[in-house]
Amino acid sequence: MFNGKGIEIDVAILESAMAPMITASIIASNYGLKPKLSSMMIGIGIPLSFLTLAFWYWILITF
Numbered sequence: 001m002f003n004g005k006g007i008e009i010d011v012a013i014l015e016s017a018m019a020p021m022i023t024a025s026i027i028a029s030n031y032g033l034k035p036k037l038s039s040m041m042i043g044i045g046i047p048l049s050f051l052t053l054a055f056w057y058w059i060l061i062t063f
Contacts, residue, residue, distance in 0.1 A: 010060050017056045019049035 025042045029035035
């Protein structure tokens, strides 16, 4: 995997840096499963994913 090249490897790496799933947070909130925590995870995770996604994109195009 470390020597892998190609679009499949790039997509897998970028997908792993994407934001958390919003649908899971909505379902957790609807069923009362710590709605404040699930909302906080989305609120922190999405902006944080912008940084990690940019970092991993830079790594992919550099190396």
